[in-house]
Amino acid sequence: METGALTLRSVTARAVVLKLKRPIVARIMTIPDWPLILIDLHTDQGVTGRSYIGPYQATSINYLLPLIRDFGSLFKGQPVAPADLYARARKSLHLMGYSGMSMIAVSALDMAAWDARAKAAGVPLCVLLGGSIGPVHAYNSNGLWLAEPAAVGAEASALRDEGGFGALKLRLGRAQLRDDIAAIEAVRNAVGGDIGLMADFNQGLDMAEALARCHAIDNLGLAWIEEPILYENFSGCATLAAQLKTPIQIGENFYGPRDLADALAAKACDFVMPDLMRIGGVTGWLHAAAIAGAAGIPVSTHLYPEFSAHMMRVTPTAHWLEWQDWADPVLQRPYAVKDGMTQIPDVPGAGIAWDEAAVKRHAFEA
Template sequence: MKTKSPVRLTMDKVVVRVVQIPMRRPIVARLGEFKSFPYILTDVHTKEGVIGHSYLEPYRVTAAKSIVALIEDMAEQQRGKPVAPFDRFEEAVRSLHLLGRQGVMLIAIAAMDMAMWDALAKALGLPLVVLLGGTVGPVRAYNTNGLWLIPIERLADEASALVAEGDFTALKIRLGRDAVKDDLKAIAEVRRAVGDDIILMGDFNQGLSFSAAKRRLHQLDDQGLEWFEEPIVFDDFTGSARLANELKTPVQIGENIYGPRHFLQAVAAGAADCYMPDLERIGGVTGWLRSAAIAGAAGLPMSTHLYPEFSAHLMRVTETADWLEWRDWGNPVLAEPFEIRGGAIHIPDRPGAGIAWDEAAVKRFAI
């Protein structure tokens, strides 16, 4: 009996573009204020004609120039080689031994890695989750599209609108106002609007010193929040572990962890009760899979940070999958945004990660 030859793809070229998209609800947080958000769109072209897509969210458009240069340099090094994400990931990481495994180099690796996985799944005619051994289906999500450090009197109406965007059962609220009484009032306003059954995640965006966090989190520990996210600077694993050991409310970190080895360091330090890696820092699909194995072995919940389209596929094959962070900031450049209903993101049954660019929008938002 004849068997079908396996699909083999070869790297040809990479096209990288930068867009900046206005936000419906500007970000107002300890990390800064953003009225628009930049995206780095990466297209990996293969000699066989399959094109893999990915994107990065570098926060500040000034960071894009250096990241784009690194992606293009990496693409040139990989030109003519097989599209084999694990091989290319290891090869790229080994090249960092003398420079360090963190920072923008790993972010560039992530862009290439996600696009390669997308291309492989497309070549096989499979959704990414199926290529990874899972099935297409819903992933529970919370809405992170608002509830920033805006005037407290606006929170109730915004919370109600956020729930209605997809019949959400969970929302993220940003905390860390100047006085704890204002954080308490903000939580109360949101609960007044949406009820006690809506789950609230509290995010401090690294805005507190350790001593301030110790006081503030104890004062908020009876508010029934799902977690306290990044109360202190992200790489203070010792301080974060001390907080996690003292508090009833789980401590959540992870969006600023760079790669699986850094992730293992956090886990070994007992830095948090739960983790939420960011795909551009953890190392794309490959970095996530390796980190998820660590979390699974340790029995630690894994949630996602941004990148909802790729993240949905990964959550379906993650042993300790917890919550997906939903945001729609990049939807204007997507040809077919993912569907949100019943408080879940629904993975479409189409090849690859399921993303394609709306080229007219890309042109409109290009910088």
């Protein structure tokens, strides 16, 4: 196993915009097209580390590309040591602040650096991190947006069958509470009571409405209620967590491990689901998972199932992997799901490589 030093030569960042098979329709947003930034970290030794991030809106590409490319210039000639790069990248943005796009750019660099290190070692990322290859328990999060209850019920069966999933995520926040309840019932009728069902309000409620709606669905057997109110309202989340039997899930908007620690200190949730793009990539995830593990809090993932699957293999309180195939159109070998389990390929690194013809077709000119 070769684990010699790598030296950063350059960082390439490109953008694509992909058409979603099932457009995102939530209370706070509608997204028909999914932007991705593809990162290639090149080394003097010929090893290329890869990662990608999804900044939700194509306009964000114009701000993130220069920031990511600047890291390539800033760290040219430096060792590809992910923990060191993570610390130095954050320090370089100290005056801008550690949240928002600053952390997103750091995360993009960090994931690519870890991918390069695993490739240089000739092992999958989870093995480099001290774990082993194995399947990861996943739920399908590719649909069940704010459509009519009948349409949601029909879609649920298709989502279950896409990979033999044992759990699905349903979005809530329709104009009328009764329609949300009807959607839950439609999914149950379509797939049966043995399928786990997560519910996500996508931060769409104010506190008064959250109290009413969450209590109304508290006895419907949901696996969790996700982000009912604005993500930074930890005190409001704590009120809901204290009053409800159904676990409260938050975390996709934690900008770094400190946010996770603050949320747990506030008793704002029962579960957490960090997002690799915001938590600080692999390095930030490892810090966050240790905090959650020490507190005994189950950890699920948000987006980026390829990297996230590896992280779940080394997370002490690993819970659920959120499965989305939104990046598949530009991947040479998309990950597979069988019997509701994400399959990690036995290849060095995170196991992602670009389909360059597809990248060219979907290229976004920033």
